Amino acid sequence: MHAMDADRERKLAALAAQRWRVALALTGVMLFTYFGFILLVAWNKEGLGALVTPGLSWGILLGALVIVVAWAVTGIYVRWANRVYDPALAELKKED
Amino acid sequence: METSLGKPNATAIFFFFVFIVMTLGITGWAARKTKTTSEFFAAGSKVTGLQNGLALAGDFMSAASFLGIAGLVASSGFDGLIYSVGWLVGWPVVTFLVAEPLRNLGKYTFADVVAYRLRQTPVRIASAIGGLTVVAFYLIAQMVGAGSLVNLLFGLPYEGAVVAVGVVMLAYVLFGGMIATTWVQIVKAVLLLGGATVLAIMVLAKFSMSPLRLFDAAAAKYTVSVLAPGKLVSSPVEAISLGLALMFGTAGLPHILMRFYTVPDARTARTSVLYATGFIGLFYLITFVLGFGAAVLVGRDTIKAVDKGGNMAAPLLAEVVGGTGFLGFISAVAFATILAVVAGLTLSGAAALSHDLWVNVVRKGKTDEREQMLVARVATVVLAVVAIVLGIAFKGQNVAFMVGLAFAIAASANFPALLLSITWKRFTTNGAVASMVTGTVTAILLIALSPTVQVDLLKHQEALIPLKNPGIVTIALSFIVGIVVSLAKPEPEAQSKFAEVARRMHLGPTH
Numbered sequence: 185m186h187a188m189d190a191d192r193e194r195k196l197a198a199l200a201a202q203r204w205r206v207a208l209a210l211t212g213v214m215l216f217t218y219f220g221f222i223l224l225v226a227w228n229k230e231g232l233g234a235l236v237t238p239g240l241s242w243g244i245l246l247g248a249l250v251i252v253v254a255w256a257v258t259g260i261y262v263r264w265a266n267r268v269y270d271p272a273l274a275e276l277k278k279e280d
Numbered sequence: 281m282e283t284s285l286g287k288p289n290a291t292a293i294f295f296f297f298v299f300i301v302m303t304l305g306i307t308g309w310a311a312r313k314t315k316t317t318s319e320f321f322a323a324g325s326k327v328t329g330l331q332n333g334l335a336l337a338g339d340f341m342s343a344a345s346f347l348g349i350a351g352l353v354a355s356s357g358f359d360g361l362i363y364s365v366g367w368l369v370g371w372p373v374v375t376f377l378v379a380e381p382l383r384n385l386g387k388y389t390f391a392d393v394v395a396y397r398l399r400q401t402p403v404r405i406a407s408a409i410g411g412l413t414v415v416a417f418y419l420i421a422q423m424v425g426a427g428s429l430v431n432l433l434f435g436l437p438y439e440g441a442v443v444a445v446g447v448v449m450l451a452y453v454l455f456g457g458m459i460a461t462t463w464v465q466i467v468k469a470v471l472l473l474g475g476a477t478v479l480a481i482m483v484l485a486k487f488s489m490s491p492l493r494l495f496d497a498a499a500a501k502y503t504v505s506v507l508a509p510g511k512l513v514s515s516p517v518e519a520i521s522l523g524l525a526l527m528f529g530t531a532g533l534p535h536i537l538m539r540f541y542t543v544p545d546a547r548t549a550r551t552s553v554l555y556a557t558g559f560i561g562l563f564y565l566i567t568f569v570l571g572f573g574a575a576v577l578v579g580r581d582t583i584k585a586v587d588k589g590g591n592m593a594a595p596l597l598a599e600v601v602g603g604t605g606f607l608g609f610i611s612a613v614a615f616a617t618i619l620a621v622v623a624g625l626t627l628s629g630a631a632a633l634s635h636d637l638w639v640n641v642v643r644k645g646k647t648d649e650r651e652q653m654l655v656a657r658v659a660t661v662v663l664a665v666v667a668i669v670l671g672i673a674f675k676g677q678n679v680a681f682m683v684g685l686a687f688a689i690a691a692s693a694n695f696p697a698l699l700l701s702i703t704w705k706r707f708t709t710n711g712a713v714a715s716m717v718t719g720t721v722t723a724i725l726l727i728a729l730s731p732t733v734q735v736d737l738l739k740h741q742e743a744l745i746p747l748k749n750p751g752i753v754t755i756a757l758s759f760i761v762g763i764v765v766s767l768a769k770p771e772p773e774a775q776s777k778f779a780e781v782a783r784r785m786h787l788g789p790t791h
Contacts, residue, residue, distance in 0.1 A: 200786050204703075207376035215527075218369045222523050225362060225509045226516040232358075233508025239496030241507035247361040251368055251561045258372045262554045270547055273786065 192276055199272050206264060210257045217253045221246055283596060284604050285586060286435050291608025293434070299471075299616045300448060306463045310456030317652045320457035321388040321631050322541040327462055329548045333555020335462045336539050338469035339624050340367070340530075340556070341563050343425055343617045344683055346472065349564070350597075351590030353571020354583055357498065357506030360571055362513060364564035366523055370530025371560065375553040378531050380546040381702045381785045388635045389628075390537040390694060394701045394716075397777035398709040400645070404636040406716040410693035411534040411636075413720055414686045415629040416670070418533075419622065419663075421682040423671030426618040432587060433595065433611040439672055446668035449623045453630070453660050458542060461623045468613070468620040473563060475613045479594070480566045482601040483573035491569055497576045506575070518748060525751030529687030532694030535628035546788060570594050577601065626663045633659035681732045684749070688727065692754035693719030700762050702785055705778040707762070708771035715762030722757055726750035 224232055224246065232243035314320050327335070345367065353360030386392030391407035423442055430441035452460045487493040498506050513519040530536060540549045574583060574593035577600050586592045595614065599607035634655040639647050647655075697715045700707045726745055727733060734743035747753065 196783065196786065200782060203786070211373055211376045214369055214372045218365065218527065219520060219523060221365065222362070222513065222519045223516055225513045226519045229509040233505065235504070235507070237492065239490075239492035239494070239499065239507075241358065241504075243358050243509055244361065244495065244507060247358075247365050248565065250365045251565065254368050254372050254557060255561055258375050258554050258557045261372070261375055262550050265550055266547065277787065 196276055199269065199276065203265070203269055206261065206269075210261050214254065214257050217250055221250050283582075283586065283599055284607065285592060285595060285599065286432055289434065289604060289608045289611065291605045292611040293608070295609050295612035296615060299467075299612060303460075303464045303467065303616075303619075304448075304451060306467070307452050307456035307460040310460035310463065313459055314455070314457040315653075316649055317388070317635075317656060319459060320653060320656055321538070321627070321635065323458040323462050325542060325544050327542040327548075327552075329543065329551035330555055331462065331466055332539055332543050332548070332552035333559065334469045335465040335542075336536065336552060336556035337559035337563070338465035338472075338617075338620055339536055339539065340560055341469065341472055341617065342422065342621045342683075343429060343614050344421065345564075346476070346567065346617060347429070347591045347594055347614060348589075349567045350571045350574060350594040351583070351587075351592070353568055354574040354578075354593040355580060355590045356510050356512065357502070357572070357575070358508055359510045359512035361568055362509075363526075364568060366526035367530070368557070368561050368564055369523075370527045371553060371557040373527055374531045374536070375550055375557070378537070378698060378702075379540055379549045379553050382537055382540045383543065383546045383549040384785050384788045385702070385781065386541060388538065388541055388631045390532075390534060390698055391632070391636045394697050394712055395640070396701070397774045397781050398701070398707075398712055398771070401641050402709055402713045404640045406713040407694070407697070408632045408636045410689065410697075410716045410720050411632045412629055413724070414532070414534060414690045414694070415625050415632070416666075417682045417686040417689070418535075419625050419629075419667045420670050420674050421679045421686070422618055422622050422625065423667055424674050424677065424679045426615070426622070427671055427675065429591075429618065430615060432592060433615065438675055442671035443668055445619060445622060446664050446671070449619055449626060449667075450661065450664040452619075452623045453627050453664075454657055458627060461620075461627050462539075462542060464623060465620045468616045469559065471613045472617055473559060473566075475610055476563065476566045476570065476594075479598055479601065479606070479610065480569045480573070483569065483577065483597065486577070486601070491572075494569065494572050494576065498572045501576055502580070506572075517752065521747060521749040521752035523751075524755055525684070525688045525691045525749055528691035528695045528751075528755060530690075532690035532692075532698065533686075534632065534690075534694070535624045537694075537698075538628045538631060567594075570597060573597050573601075622667065626660060626667065629663045630656055630659040633663070678737060681727070681737075684732075685723070685727050688749065688751055688754060689720055689723045691719075691751055692723045692758045693717075696755065696758040696762055700759070700766075702781065704763075704766075705775055706766055706770060708766040708769065708774055710769060710771075711762045711764075711766030714765040715758045718761040719754060719758035722754040723750055726754060 395403040426445045427438040427442040574597040578596045598610040638655045729744040731743040734740045
């Protein structure tokens with residue numbers, strides 16, 4: 185392992201903390217969306233059975249939207265990590 | 281409706297043999313590249329993001345989810361979507377919390393990460409117990425599914441089918457290791473996604489390419505209640521509990537976690553989960569369409585007449601819209617799916633036995649490559665034999681609950697210890713062992729006492745524990761026990777090595 189000076193150790197710790205913040209925030213969004221959907225299913229069966237247009241109930245629409253949210257949060261994270269986190273990390277590695 | 285399902289189907293047998301010849305060819309090619317344990321367990325870490333994404337999706341798109349969810353949607357409409365959604369939302373969590381730390385900290389198993397700064401022997405033993413229990417229940421469900429499926433699809437005897445699956449899978453893993461297992465999984469994922477997409481398009485073609493017209497036709501045939509929540513989610517506690525197990529179970533499945541070691545770096549690891557999430561979500565949306573298609577075009581009564589569980593909805597639909605030839609193709613793909621999933625499970629079990637238990641516990645890390653490879657291969661043969669024996673022993677049993685059990689154990693035994701080991705400085709050896717043992721034991725115990733086993737399986741009047749899904753209790757217990765035991769007796773060495781874990785988790789092994 186290379187010795188790192190205190191300044192870079194601090195920068196790395198800050199970057200790591202930032203990654204955890206982003207990861208936890210997006211995990212929160214996913215949990216909130218999914219459990220929101222599940223609780224609606226448990227508590228408001230009638231509301232979810234109501235039709236938006238013929239053939240499409242609110243339940244199906246929201247269920248499909250949860251899948252879209254799962255795609256979106258994963259996409260946002262990967263984009264952030266590739267564009268912000270990775271270059272910052274590479275910068276820290278280069279100073280080694 | 282007259283179906284040729286269950287009679288020997290020339291197209292099915294043809295496609296099936298094409299798949300076997302092709303995958304054994306891949307295995308032969310992979311065998312020449314599999315000389316070290318790194319190649320055997322991690323494909324030399326040379327798999328690309330797209331390839332690993334397909335392989336991850338392949339591990340997850342089991343025959344149970346393809347046939348089971350299509351069947352569930354066909355018989356109860358909207359409720360099938362609840363499972364699909366639950367199974368998908370675990371993937372973003374895997375991306376955010378465990379994919380990159382795993383890649384940067386470990387070598388072959390998730391125990392590498394948990395044991396990184398803790399005492400090797402106790403942690404490796406406890407994680408091998410958790411990991412192998414998950415693999416065992418998952419394997420039983422797949423092997424029993426394989427036997428019944430082949431019996432239904434081709435009319436072959438159950439035992440013959442179980443032995444055939446065991447032997448072919450053994451050939452993949454024993455000779456081709458992770459390289460062959462990954463490629464078999466990729467081929468199968470492409471076939472399954474492609475086959476399901478073509479089937480969905482053929483169904484939608486009958487409804488002017490509009491899913492809404494299809495759903496509307498289902499509502500007209502079976503009343504509009506098919507589009508509304510039904511009986512699956514009875515209480516909020518039950519719903520949250522199922523959701524927790526599905527969500528965190530994915531982040532604790534050994535054969536999924538192992539795939540992050542097959543890619544070269546953290547960036548590829550995260551990209552591969554993005555692909556996997558895309559493919560799996562798409563697959564579930566397609567399966568939802570197929571379920572409704574089967575309800576309208578095949579009819580619930582016909583589906584139930586062929587198989588009470590409704591598992592033949594998708595193959596029957598293929599026959600209605602594409603004839604016997606297409607039925608044969610879809611049947612062969614469903615069988616290929618089981619083979620590939622069983623291979624992945626066996627390989628992760630072999631890694632726990634040889635890398636965790638033999639190399640790190642028995643030999644304390646002092647072994648040469650030759651011995652490691654030998655032990656890995658012996659472990660593979662042992663597991664294949666165990667899988668065949670269990671598959672035959674559980675013939676005729678209702679094992680559908682075992683996949684749920686595997687997820688509950690994975691979420692309660694493996695996930696909490698994994699997460700605490702990378703995020704919490706004061707986590708100790710005793711805490712990790714206590715957490716993993718608590719998770720495994722309580723998950724098995726609560727399911728054994730739940731209505732699923734007591735009422736549905738053993739036909740008792742009532743169950744001691746009213747909860748069908750134990751996740752909400754067992755995941756919480758596992759975290760609490762892990763934290764309390766760690767706080768009770770600090771482990772200074774583990775604390776002092778946390779800085780190294782925190783660095784390496786982000787920088788990777790070379791820095």
